[in-house]
Amino acid sequence: MxxxxxxxxxxxxxxxxxxxxxxxxxxxxxxxxxxxxxxxxxxxxxxxxxxxxxxxxxxxxxxxxxxxxxxxxxxxxxxxxxxxxxxxxxxxxxxxxxxxxxxxxxxxxxxxxxxxxxxxxxxxxxxxxxxxxxxxxxxxxxxxxxxxxxxxxxxxxxxxxxxxxxxxxxxxxxxxxxxxxxxxxxxxxxxxxxxxxxxxxxxxxxxxxxxxxxxxxxxxxxxxxxxxxxxxxxxxxxxxxxxxxxxxxxxxxxxxxxxxxxxxxxxxxxxxxxxxxxxxxxxxxxxxxxxxxxxxxxxxxxxxxxxxxxxxxxxxxxxxxxxxxxxxxxxxxxxxxxxxxxxxxxxxxxxxxxxxxxxxxxxxYKVDLLTADRSASDDLRMAVSYVSFFRRVGATSKERFLVDFPEIVSAINCFPDLSAAEAGDRIYNLFQRQAKAVESVITAGLKEHAAALFRNELPAASLLSISFARNSVEAPPPANYDSQAKAFIDRLAAPVFEFAIDQSAKQVVFRDGTTLTDASFRIVEALLENFRSAKAEGREVPFVRPPDLADRLGITEQSMRTQLTRLRDAIEPLAVSLGLVLDQDSFVENRPRVGYRLNPRLCELSLADIRAPTPRREGG
Amino acid sequence: MGHQRLGKLPAHRLLPEIVRYLLDGGTPTADLVDQVTEVGRDALRRAVKDPVFIEALWLLVRLPQAAGSSAFVDGLAALGLKGRPPGSLPELLAAFDSALERVQRRAAGGATDLGEMARQAALSALAEALQPRLPVLWQPTAEDLRHSVASLRSADAFADLAQRFHSRFVDRVIHYFIDRNLHRMIGPERATKSLNDVEAFNGAIRRHCDEASLIMRAFARDWLGKNFYRDGKALTQDDVRRFASYSVEKLRIELAQRKGTS
CATH class of the missing domain: 3.40.50.620 (HUPs)
Structure with missing residues (x-):
């Protein structure tokens, strides 16, 4: 500005x-x-x-x-x-x-x-x-x-x-x-x-x-x-x-x-x-x-x-x-x-x-409303926009009026003697009458110039010609097409956060091919044993105290926190590529004054499974 | 929800085919397809930094929650919706509109047309989501309206609302670009253009936006489900900004995919 x-x-x-x-x-x-x-x-x-x-x-x-x-x-x-x-x-x-x-x-x-x-x-x-x-x-x-x-x-x-x-x-x-x-x-x-x-x-x-x-x-x-x-x-x-x-x-x-x-x-x-x-x-x-x-x-x-x-x-x-x-x-x-x-x-x-x-x-008028050639400059644009707008208004039900023309909303509470609903109704009726007036002029023009239209004597870029021509006939999709598309998405269960360990390459692998290596891998590795054994035995995954985790990693607590921040940054793109709703505890969970653990909601897969084509997940 | 898991979303028509409505008989459309796609992607990239876009999305999250609480009036005031509780859908929309306009005015330094388009897209999405939830056999009362608004607080309803909002926003952005250039696309040199064709094109663009925005529907549901229902978070504009940065990125990827040849 x-x-x-x-x-x-x-x-x-x-x-x-x-x-x-x-x-x-x-x-x-x-x-x-x-x-x-x-x-x-x-x-x-x-x-x-x-x-x-x-x-x-x-x-x-x-x-x-x-x-x-x-x-x-x-x-x-x-x-x-x-x-x-x-x-x-x-x-x-x-x-x-x-x-x-x-x-x-x-x-x-x-x-x-x-x-x-x-x-x-x-x-x-x-x-x-x-x-x-x-x-x-x-x-x-x-x-x-x-x-x-x-x-x-x-x-x-x-x-x-x-x-x-x-x-x-x-x-x-x-x-x-x-x-x-x-x-x-x-x-x-x-x-x-x-x-x-x-x-x-x-x-x-x-x-x-x-x-x-x-x-x-x-x-x-x-x-x-x-x-x-x-x-x-x-x-x-x-x-x-x-x-x-x-x-x-x-x-x-x-x-x-x-x-x-x-x-x-x-x-x-x-x-x-x-x-x-x-x-x-x-x-x-x-x-x-x-x-x-x-x-x-x-x-x-x-x-x-x-x-x-x-x-x-x-x-x-x-x-x-x-x-x-x-x-x-x-x-x-x-x-x-x-x-x-x-x-x-x-x-x-x-x-x-x-x-x-x-x-x-x-x-x-320099340019006649219905019959003049409007191909020069952008003369056609305003005329087409105007007629198209009121044709749309004319086809709009009262219930859809504020949905399809939300700009009207800024006017509806500006009439002191009318409620917003009453004003909305009156504006709708007003616009419907205007749409009918536009339609009446076009249809009267059609009657008046029917012969010229039939003989193709009116300019192709006249408003009257433009109003009736049609180049392509669009076959609409099936009636339930949109609802089926939405239902398809809505049946999807929330994605599970999956990972696999590639021990030989020393990396954590995710579904989209993203990997965690080096220091990030070492943090996961240090927490992995607790995660695996707890999951195998069906018990709560225990936390590792911060000094113990730092000790396992052979670094200071401050360096460990820096590396954890980097790890979280590294997995952020998974929100877009995998549709995961992430927060800072989604992968490595931190409970203040208790410690760290791999989030129990995670699901570890084998390396072969994580690299396999994505299965489609559909909920109930 | 990810592209990774879904592969290709349904597409009644891909963008090149839609754009062909505007240009005669399948002549090169690649430039226009690129432009339309890029203007949509650029708008979304900028939108997550636009205070009106974020406020609109935040209100769509929080308004149903406020309606579902016992302190509805206080809840509305906290969201910036001033005055007495709305007694009708138009009153609610007017209050919603005024709240967004105040944010727009405050954003003196960075206001652009994107904020205005977000404002109108949010109004449209809210009105469209609420309309079928209102009673049809009698004139809705203020209490009916409150119940209807409150019914939008479920994670599934928010997914629908958020999808409509994003779809209407991108639709407006595309028309922002296309309508300015309509005179270069319609007329005898273009051979095929007419009012009917333009309207068929508009319908196809609307469908393009609806379909492209499907991609963020499940993410929106999961996001609200996790943050509000599981973790009990009082969602702030910053939370919504983070949500938007992911959902918008999904939509940008989807738009890019849809500019492929059909």
């Missing part, structure tokens, strides 16, 4: 292995800007929340500057997880230095990002610039909203906003964070369109910028983005007199179990995972000393069901203006979606399953 030191509020690092970050001053390299809030709102912000905003901005920007290694994931992804130590000047160090606050920060950020966090908060020693400088374009409008919601410009946040503003007649403040002008223009366009459709008085939009400045941000994974986003939400909610704010994310993507084996831990993004929300609620409630809640009204809806909300709100024609693609750099005037990333694939399945394809032409 790579270690990083991040010195915040500094123009230059104090040591070569550290990086410096600052939100202002001559070394300013973190840009934090919130637009369009009202003057009344600004007057209400306590110092603690300005601290929180700065801390979140530092964490988010450092996250983008510090590499997680390459996609090769060398040494099982050891570089993916980073150890980040922040030194941050704050206005209220007494609060931030509390162990509980630091634990909440480290735990929640740790689950969110897979990184390990530690903090050193110190009292700011130089005057900070006025907080007003973070807030631009102040306005005089009313700040009385029913809901404060995070707004990305994707289908989910748009549908959630419509559910609140249109279907529930609530006024809503949309907080939009963007690190690219392309994303911001989408958010602005959607807000304009909503206002133009009579929602002028119900929609307020507050754009926020948090970006690195004058430095290269090389890490694009941005796992801490939702921490920043949530901190912004809390600040705006607080300014608006609210104790809650809202994220809009469909339940499947919120829980986001990995669809492929290489997507381990936080590489399946946990941006809106229920566990993250509960951790943030605890942190924010401690911060403001009153209960703060983060709501996700779409938690129990699939993408198809969320997309349907857009139509129910009568805004289906705006669907095509939303954007879910995670690769804004690949957007062109003609194609605003790459069609290959997980978000594009999930969105398109949702739109088609909801029957809203007429409101979003296939041409919006």
């Amino acid at each position: 790579r270690q990083f030191q991040i010195e915040c509020g500094a123009a230059a690092p104090s040591r070569p292995d550290a990086i410096a970050m600052d939100v202002h001053g001559k070394g300013k390299n973190v840009n934090l800007r919130i637009d369009c809030i009202t003057r009344t709102m600004l007057a209400n912000v306590p110092e603690l929340l300005i601290d929180l905003l700065e801390i979140a901005a530092y964490i988010y920007c450092a996250d983008q500057r510090l590499s997680r290694g390459t996609a090769q994931l060398a040494n099982f992804g050891e570089s993916w997880r980073r150890n980040l130590h922040f030194t941050i000047p704050v206005r209220e160090p007494g609060f931030w230095q509390q162990d509980e606050v630091q634990r909440l920060l480290a735990d929640t950020l740790g689950f969110l990002s897979d990184d390990s966090y530690s903090f050193e908060f110190r009292k700011a020693t130089r005057p900070f610039l006025s907080r007003d400088l973070y807030f631009h374009d102040l306005i005089d409008a009313s700040a009385d909203y029913d809901v404060v919601s995070m707004f990305s410009g994707g289908v989910d946040s748009f549908a959630g906003a419509l559910q609140d503003a249109v279907l529930r007649n609530r006024s809503i403040c949309l907080v939009g964070h963007s690190s690219s002008t392309k994303v911001r223009s989408i958010q602005q366009k959607l807000v304009e369109e909503l206002k133009a459709r009579g929602l002028e008085r119900r929609i307020t939009y507050i754009p926020v910028w948090v970006t690195n400045e004058n430095v290269r941000a090389s890490e694009y994974t941005q796992r801490t983005r939702s921490f920043l986003f949530a901190c912004l939400g809390l600040v705006i909610a607080y300014m608006s007199g609210k104790d809650s704010f809202t994220f809009y994310e469909n339940g499947v993507v919120s829980i986001n179990p990995p669809v492929a084996g290489d997507v381990v831990g936080g590489r399946a993004t946990r941006t809106t995972h229920p566990r993250v929300f509960r951790g943030l609620e605890e942190l924010f409630s401690t911060l403001l000393d009153r209960p703060i809640t983060i709501e996700n009204p779409l938690q129990w809806l699939t993408k198809r069901e969320v997309t349907t909300l857009v139509q129910e709100a009568g805004m289906a024609e705006l669907l095509a203006l939303t954007n879910s693609c995670t690769r804004p750099r690949s957007w062109t005037a003609a194609h605003k979606h790459c069609g290959a990333c997980s978000q594009c694939i999930d969105r398109r399945f949702g739109v088609l399953a909801a029957g809203l394809s007429e409101h979003e032409p296939a041409s919006n």
Whole structure:
């Protein structure tokens, strides 16, 4: 795990292995800007929340500057997880230095990002610039909203906003964070369109910028983005007199179990995972000393069901203006979606399953979901993984759900109103509905393109072709094959520790060919007579006192103990080769203050027998 | 249990044959077989040093023992499973998961993806072993759950649990490697690949892991039988680490044997 030191509020690092970050001053390299809030709102912000905003901005920007290694994931992804130590000047160090606050920060950020966090908060020693400088374009409008919601410009946040503003007649403040002008223009366009459709008085939009400045941000994974986003939400909610704010994310993507084996831990993004929300609620409630809640009204809806909300709100024609693609750099005037990333694939399945394809032409996607050739690069991988995953989900019984998808477990105790069992059932039903939606899109595609498939006109690497082709037909083994294999092993009796003496070669011989020679042989030889005679007469094998054994060997007791240790080391490989469960008394047994003997459980064979082929031992 | 005594374990298919699912018509598969085998063997070698892998295995040993004792609540707390006694399998799994996550977070210096894979493999093994032991005619109570967990403390049940854990772990490790390279294995150039083929391949890999891990099943049984039942030892993480170093080595040898030509 790579270690990083991040010195915040500094123009230059104090040591070569550290990086410096600052939100202002001559070394300013973190840009934090919130637009369009009202003057009344600004007057209400306590110092603690300005601290929180700065801390979140530092964490988010450092996250983008510090590499997680390459996609090769060398040494099982050891570089993916980073150890980040922040030194941050704050206005209220007494609060931030509390162990509980630091634990909440480290735990929640740790689950969110897979990184390990530690903090050193110190009292700011130089005057900070006025907080007003973070807030631009102040306005005089009313700040009385029913809901404060995070707004990305994707289908989910748009549908959630419509559910609140249109279907529930609530006024809503949309907080939009963007690190690219392309994303911001989408958010602005959607807000304009909503206002133009009579929602002028119900929609307020507050754009926020948090970006690195004058430095290269090389890490694009941005796992801490939702921490920043949530901190912004809390600040705006607080300014608006609210104790809650809202994220809009469909339940499947919120829980986001990995669809492929290489997507381990936080590489399946946990941006809106229920566990993250509960951790943030605890942190924010401690911060403001009153209960703060983060709501996700779409938690129990699939993408198809969320997309349907857009139509129910009568805004289906705006669907095509939303954007879910995670690769804004690949957007062109003609194609605003790459069609290959997980978000594009999930969105398109949702739109088609909801029957809203007429409101979003296939041409919006650079790669068509079902019929495009995906052989280029790794375009096929995500699509195949996605469909394969939900096909597996669809074939899974409720009893097997947590067995086959154990990543779900981290979410099931994160719903305060539900028991873990109830949450598990609801998540299972949610995923089953999503699996059915995926299946419905594939089967509808089959009907639509049946002739093209029959004529072999679809590309072999299109998702539709791939879904139905079959190269090899695997005949399964007999139904009782697995149980018989296990029973075969389970019938084996515990192995007996066998040895033989090769007197002419002066060695002890074991089943696997391992031998004990020289000093180790002499120890065995010195104990052998007692062992043989006791066994022959059916009595307890007597111990030899340590000084007597040392005497027989002609060495000191200390040398004898050293040789015994070597003997035990020499037989250790027998555990692997013979399946023997060994401890230090398994061969030469030592009873403290009594002495040594060959363990009575040993079985001495003749040299010929020990070298004979291994007999199969089966128990009763 | 040893290879010495058993000779060849049953193998429905050897690895080269399985890998052929991913490459067209039997073209050279040796490199991929080598890679898949090596990634599994390498992972196992590293896993015995991974604190989450060891903790997961230790919990699988100790949790049933705690459930079988009269002081269940104290026993759970001593294992790091916080809160009230679990009333359902999902609650138990959530507590088990949290305990492992805490170890994962503490292992700040050396955490890798192996720890995460061990965590998920242990959850899967525990859920799979417990599910058929729970009553089906009524909603299991907390007491039913405790009895079911306690029933896993026998040496035979531990052998089954340990085998599942090792099998799921290696299965995840192989997919960790394979899934990353799926785009190079599926598509028209590969001529034969499809969703169905990938799923058949996944099933064959699962069986490969189940069969390869059979080799440590009897060792696990004998180990618990000797140490806990015969010698009455309170098994520590160090004991489990020693057990793992042998059982994992058995599995590594078996994986190497299965990369032979079929």
